[in-house]
Amino acid sequence: MSSLGLTDVAVSYPAGRETRCALAPFSDHVEAGEWVGLIGPNGAGKSSLLRAIANLTAYTGTVQVDGVSLADMGDRERARQVAYVPQDPLIPRDMSALDYVLLGRTPHIGYFGAPSRRDHQVAADVLERLRLAEFADRLLGELSGGERQRVVLARALAQEAPILLLDEPTSALDIGHQQQALELVTELRTTEQLTVISALHDLTLAGTYTDRLVMLHEGRVVASGQAGEVLTAERLGEVYHVCVTVDIDDDDGTVIVVPRRGFPVAES
Numbered sequence: 001m002s003s004l005g006l007t008d009v010a011v012s013y014p015a016g017r018e019t020r021c022a023l024a025p026f027s028d029h030v031e032a033g034e035w036v037g038l039i040g041p042n043g044a045g046k047s048s049l050l051r052a053i054a055n056l057t058a059y060t061g062t063v064q065v066d067g068v069s070l071a072d073m074g075d076r077e078r079a080r081q082v083a084y085v086p087q088d089p090l091i092p093r094d095m096s097a098l099d100y101v102l103l104g105r106t107p108h109i110g111y112f113g114a115p116s117r118r119d120h121q122v123a124a125d126v127l128e129r130l131r132l133a134e135f136a137d138r139l140l141g142e143l144s145g146g147e148r149q150r151v152v153l154a155r156a157l158a159q160e161a162p163i164l165l166l167d168e169p170t171s172a173l174d175i176g177h178q179q180q181a182l183e184l185v186t187e188l189r190t191t192e193q194l195t196v197i198s199a200l201h202d203l204t205l206a207g208t209y210t211d212r213l214v215m216l217h218e219g220r221v222v223a224s225g226q227a228g229e230v231l232t233a234e235r236l237g238e239v240y241h242v243c244v245t246v247d248i249d250d251d252d253g254t255v256i257v258v259p260r261r262g263f264p265v266a267e268s
């Protein structure tokens with residue numbers, strides 16, 4: 001079980017001769033076993049933050065797992081701590097689903113070693129749990145978009161890292177597979193004590209499945225807290241320019257955010 005400490009994590013990208021800030025200094029402490037949902041409109045900085053934590057983009061500030069800076073770790077050690085599911089993963093179309101999931105075991109395999117029985121067992125278990133066993137020998141290029149997305153999630157879970165970063169993990173999934181994937185992450189938080197940060201556009205799913213939401217807008221935090229505090233119709237109107245109804249079930253925490261017909265909110 002590992003906690004994630006983020007101190008003044010900021011990301012800028014080159015823009016001509018200058019740089020453009022995509023994420024202003026961001027600080028947070030994600031408790032071990034906690035699931036934090038990043039929400040916010042397109043371009044808000046969600047992926048930039050996740051990519052910084054995964055060390056996939058240049059950033060300033062510090063990212064610590066259990067108080068140890070990720071910048072001080074080698075690639076293999078970092079990959080044993082943090083697994084990342086990108087929004088648009090590069091897919092080797094000629095690779096089988098099983099071989100792709102086994103890539104998630106790379107940080108656990110010796111430099112010149114082959115996957116062990118345990119590595120194969122972990123990969124098979126994850127495929128089974130995501131109901132992908134029947135796809136194990138299929139080539140990735142022959143799977144549907146949603147099937148591929150589940151295989152990418154399976155690869156990250158096979159990595160068995162205590163911190164899991166998910167960038168829009170359910171965007172290509174039908175409602176049944178969305179629920180199944182998010183329920184699996186929920187289950188793994190308990191059984192494997194995973195700490196999760198996910199970017200989710202679907203506010204209903206984000207509010208329902210995560211413990212806490214952080215709403216970003218133009219690279220800055222505009223709200224943070226429980227779904228009921230963050231997902232107010234007024235704030236969503238200001239940030240997303242939408243008119244919605246928000247309904248939160250106090251008993252089981254299910255959140256429903258629905259756009260209201262006929263009430264478009266003008267761009268400001």
Ligand SMILES: Nc1ncnc2c1ncn2[C@@H]1O[C@H](COP(=O)(O)OP(=O)(O)OP(=O)(O)O)[C@@H](O)[C@H]1O
Pocket residue numbers: 013014021022040041042043044045046047048049087
């Ligand atoms: N590699 C890059 N080079 C230059 N600018 C970038 C790069 N990646 C992202 N940006 C810019 O940084 C800002 C934040 O982008 P980011 O992808 O972090 O947002 P996001 O909240 O994940 O958006 P979305 O919901 O659309 O995926 C945007 O203005 C985007 O255009």
